[in-house]
Amino acid sequence: MRSIATGLNALRLAAAVIGLLLVGLKPAHTQSMNVGQPTAAKKGHVDFIADGQSIAANQPATVKLHFRVDPGFHINSHSPKSDVLIPTRLTVAMLPGDPEVTNVDFPAGEPFSFAFEPKQKLDVYQGDVVLTAHLKAKPGQHSLKAELYYQACDHAACYPPKKLPIEQPYTAK
């Protein structure tokens, strides 16, 4: 009886050891997953953040357009310091009856140099970027539709120019 119990204990120990070994084999295989294979979806590196805004009706007012450039990236400002660089632009879509956008203010850029080209001073937007649209609207719910055109780079590469359609709702009271 005692020998059977000892044998069973030895079997349990063997099963535990084998189980641990089999579990231990798996990481050796899964460690190779995705090495050097970026998997994130393609994106434009700039997001538009719509929010609720209220303005005074029937008088000159402003609507803010909030953008966010991904960390580690920059886009050229509206006035980059080179004629071969693509400035950030906004094209406003105005349908008949829409409040007329008379002007869009772009913020000043900030100086930027690539580490590999420190002498060249660029003028860029990074992080939060706010454009200001000037308009006059009748009372009611409105929506400012536009398209941001920009070209992004990170510390070592650049991405083709992109168009970002946006829609900013606002209420004129």
Added chain:
Amino acid sequence: MRNALVGGIIVVVVAVLVWAGIHNVKARRAAEADAKNHQMTITVDKPGATASMDSPVADLRGKPAAIFTLTSNTGKRISLNDYKGKPVLLNFWATWCTPCKVEMPWFEEFQKKYAAQGLQVVGINEDEDAKSPEIQAQIKKVLENTGVDYTILMSDQKVGDAYGGLDVLPATFYIDRNGKIVAQAIGLAPKEEAEANIQKIVAGS
């Protein structure tokens, strides 16, 4: 009886341990080899560093370079087949790409340095609307400023798809004499790395 049973179990356990150990080593080696095969030259972080790489970029190493025929900036029709048997550095660039303009003078220097070994540097301009006078003028200005005299071809906006659907510049492919892509660099790579890749493709001359 008991001793025989325990002894048998110990033998089995030892055998399983040995088998598992061998299997584990083999699996790790296979995993490491697989990981190495998937690595690309995209992780250097120093002046002349490479891109963030948040877009999937195909690893074309070991694959035949896609054949194309494009028009040069001087109006000549040029095919990759024209360079059959020669090592080719194929660089995709655009006027709006500042990192591209950093490495273009290096490539001009390498074109001269490795001319005796048959190196052909070919740049493919990826500007949209490259036929417009405005972009033509910008291309000319960039080539003058960078001192580039090697062959420049104008993209048909399809050739990039044949090289992995490029959504980031610069992108450089190092093609050996057999037309095989030996190395690739997405984003600006250090000059030494570019030259090391050139030495790989000119080898065997």
